[in-house]
Amino acid sequence: MGYIEGENRKQNLLFPESLDEYVEDESPVRLFDAFVESLDFKALEFNRDTPKSEGRPGYNPRDLMRLYIYSYYYRIRSSRQIARECRVNLEIMWLIGKLAPDFRTIANFRKDNKSAIRKVFKEFNRFCYKMNLFSHEGISIDGSKFKAVNAKDKNFTQSKLDDRLERIDEHIKEYLAELDAADLDDKQAEELEKKLKEYRERKEKYEELQKKMTEENLSQISLTDPESKLMKMNEGFGVCYNTQTAVDVGSHLIADFEDTDSPTDHGQITNLAKKVKEDFEEFEKAEDKGAHEIIESIADKGYQDTEDMAAALCEGIIPNVIPQKGSTCEIEYDYEPSEITEEIRASTKPEDLRKCLKAGVVPESYKGILKAEGIKERTHYEYEATDAGIAKMDTEQMVQKAREGFFVRDAEANLVFCPQGKILRQKSIKKNGNIRYCNKLACKNCRNKCTKSDWKEVDFSKDSLIHKAGGNKKDGVKDASVKRNKIVQKKAVFTMQLNMEKLGKRMSTSEHPFGTVKRHLTGYYFLLKGKLKAEAETALLYMAYNMRRAINMVGVSRMVAALA
Numbered sequence: 001m002g003y004i005e006g007e008n009r010k011q012n013l014l015f016p017e018s019l020d021e022y023v024e025d026e027s028p029v030r031l032f033d034a035f036v037e038s039l040d041f042k043a044l045e046f047n048r049d050t051p052k053s054e055g056r057p058g059y060n061p062r063d064l065m066r067l068y069i070y071s072y073y074y075r076i077r078s079s080r081q082i083a084r085e086c087r088v089n090l091e092i093m094w095l096i097g098k099l100a101p102d103f104r105t106i107a108n109f110r111k112d113n114k115s116a117i118r119k120v121f122k123e124f125n126r127f128c129y130k131m132n133l134f135s136h137e138g139i140s141i142d143g144s145k146f147k148a149v150n151a152k153d154k155n156f157t158q159s160k161l162d163d164r165l166e167r168i169d170e171h172i173k174e175y176l177a178e179l180d181a182a183d184l185d186d187k188q189a190e191e192l193e194k195k196l197k198e199y200r201e202r203k204e205k206y207e208e209l210q211k212k213m214t215e216e217n218l219s220q221i222s223l224t225d226p227e228s229k230l231m232k233m234n235e236g237f238g239v240c241y242n243t244q245t246a247v248d249v250g251s252h253l254i255a256d257f258e259d260t261d262s263p264t265d266h267g268q269i270t271n272l273a274k275k276v277k278e279d280f281e282e283f284e285k286a287e288d289k290g291a292h293e294i295i296e297s298i299a300d301k302g303y304q305d306t307e308d309m310a311a312a313l314c315e316g317i318i319p320n321v322i323p324q325k326g327s328t329c330e331i332e333y334d335y336e337p338s339e340i341t342e343e344i345r346a347s348t349k350p351e352d353l354r355k356c357l358k359a360g361v362v363p364e365s366y367k368g369i370l371k372a373e374g375i376k377e378r379t380h381y382e383y384e385a386t387d388a389g390i391a392k393m394d395t396e397q398m399v400q401k402a403r404e405g406f407f408v409r410d411a412e413a414n415l416v417f418c419p420q421g422k423i424l425r426q427k428s429i430k431k432n433g434n435i436r437y438c439n440k441l442a443c444k445n446c447r448n449k450c451t452k453s454d455w456k457e458v459d460f461s462k463d464s465l466i467h468k469a470g471g472n473k474k475d476g477v478k479d480a481s482v483k484r485n486k487i488v489q490k491k492a493v494f495t496m497q498l499n500m501e502k503l504g505k506r507m508s509t510s511e512h513p514f515g516t517v518k519r520h521l522t523g524y525y526f527l528l529k530g531k532l533k534a535e536a537e538t539a540l541l542y543m544a545y546n547m548r549r550a551i552n553m554v555g556v557s558r559m560v561a562a563l564a
Helices: 028-037 061-073 079-088 090-096 103-112 114-130 158-179 186-215 269-287 306-314 342-346 350-358 395-402 506-520 531-554 556-563
Strands: 139-147 155-157 220-222 229-233 236-248 254-260 295-299 317-321 328-334 370-384 406-410 415-417 423-429 435-438 457-460 466-468 483-497
Touching: 028 061, 028 090, 028 531, 028 556, 061 079, 061 090, 061 103, 061 114, 061 531, 079 090, 079 103, 103 114, 103 531, 114 269, 114 531, 114 556, 139 229, 139 254, 139 269, 139 506, 155 158, 155 186, 155 229, 158 186, 158 423, 186 220, 220 229, 236 269, 236 506, 236 531, 254 269, 254 531, 269 295, 269 306, 269 317, 295 506, 306 317, 306 328, 306 350, 328 350, 328 370, 342 350, 350 483, 395 406, 395 415, 406 457, 423 457, 506 531, 531 556
Parallel strands: 139 295, 295 317
Antiparallel strands: 139 236, 155 220, 229 236, 236 254, 328 483, 370 483, 406 415, 406 466, 415 423, 423 435, 435 457
16 A cells, blocks of 8 residues: 655646635634734834835735734744745735745834834734633733843943953053063064053943943943843843733733833832723723723732832722731821812722822722721931041042941942952842942952951941941941931821732743743744834734633634624
8 A cells, every 4th residue: 555645746736726725714824814904004103004105115014014923923033034934834825915025124114113013912902802801800910031132241230340440450550561571572562562452442441331320320231232131030140121011810811011121020010000900991991891990910029019019009909919928018108188088988090099098098999908007107317428527538548448447438429448449339229228239249259258248248328438347237337427317207007918819829820921922932032122122022922922812712713703
C-alpha cells in the first residue's frame, strides 16, 4: 500500500479555489477582520484615514491594523517577519487581500499610530463589555517589568558616574606619570597620548551627563531610551518599564494598563483603577446600563501606601491591599468640618465621598469596610538647618570632617560624604520622612565597618547634617543651630477592614496574564523606544491576550455575529 499523495505542484487548476475556502469558520482571523471593519478610523485618529486625492496610493490603515492584530496574536512581532508572512501565510493573504507591504511600511504604521493603537485596545474592551464578558467582581492590580530598548551599559546613575570618573582620573594620573618617564620612545609616547585623549573625551562626556542629572534632578539617565529606567527584576537588574495592569477578577480580561518608569508599585492604585472606573462608566452610558459606580480592587503588599489608598476611597475605589500585619489598616484625612446630609452620605459621587471622609463620616457605600475612629490630633515637627555650622562648610571642609569618622550631609547638593571621602547618593525617602543615602560601588573594596549594613547605607532626618560612623543610632549628631517647629493637625481617622477572601484570588488573577503575555506571546521585551510607543506594543500584546480569553469564553462565530 502506498502513501497518501499530495497534488502536483505544477498542475494547473481549471477552477482555482477561493482563498475563503482555506479559512475555517471558527478561525480567529475572521474575528480580526470583522472587528477592524467595525472601527471608526477617523474617530480613532489614524494617519491616512482618508486616502489622498493625488500621488501614489498608500496602504489602507485598516489592512495594516488587521495585519498587526493577526501577527501579535500568533507571536510575530518583528516587521521583517510580518512582511515575510504576507507572502507565505494563506490566512494573512485572505485577511488583507494578498497585499505584501514592505517591512518599513509595516514598522512605520506601528510607530506613527501609537495613540490610535492604544484606542483600539479600548474599543475591543468596549465590545467585550457590550457582550457582558466583564464580571464586575472587582479588579486585580499588579505590575511587571518589561525590558526596554536600552542596555545596562547605556544607563547611568549618579553613583555609577562618580565611580567611573574616579577610575578615569586614576588612569589619567597613571598615563601622565608614564609620559613623564625619560625612557619612552616616540611611538610609546604617541600611544599614551592617544589613550589620554580617549579618557579625557570620556570624562568630558560623563561630566556633561552628571551636570544634566544635577540640573534636572534626575536619579538616573538612559541614553538609548531616555524614558526607561534601571529596575530590579527577578533575574537581577535591567532597564525596563514597569507595566501596571488591572485584570477583571471573574473573566481575567485585562481592563486597562499603563507603562510607568516607577521602579516600585507604591502609589499606583488610584491612577489605574480610576481609569478603569471611568472606562466602565463610559461603556455603561453608551449601553444605557445601570452604573457600577463603586469598584473594588485588590493588590499585593508592594502597593501599601496609605495616602494612595485614601485617595482611592475618595474616587469610589475600594483598595484591598495585602497588609504587612493583621487584616486592617488605618486611613487618615485632613479634617474639614462640614454638614453631611443623608443625600450626601448615600451618594457615590467622588466629590460627596471626599466630603464625607474629610468630615470623619463613613459613606453609605463603605459600610462594613470603613470604621470611623473619630477626629484625632497628629503632631509632627519641621526643622530648619540652613544656618547650621555644617551647612556653612565648603566641599573640601565637609570631606575633611567626614574623614574624621563621620557621615556628613551636603543638604544643598543632596549627597553624603562617608569616612573614606566617597559620595553617597539619595536612594529613597522613608515613610517617617528620613532620607536614605547609599553607594554600593563604594563598598566593594572597603573594609571599614561604617554602618551595620553590608553597604554604606545611612539615614538622615531633615534636621541632621552629620552622623558618627559605626551604625549606632545613639552616635547621631544633630548640628548645633537647628530650629524645631511643632505642628499640630486634626485628622479624620478610619480603620479599613480588608476583604481577605478576595485578596486570596490576587495571584491567580494577576499572574495569569503576565505569564501568557511574556511566555506564550513572547512579550517580555519591547521593540520600540519611548513610553508612548511601548504602550502601543503593550496594547497589541494585551489585545491579543484579551481576544484569546474572549474566544475561549464565547467562540468566534458568536463574536463575529455580534459585530455584524
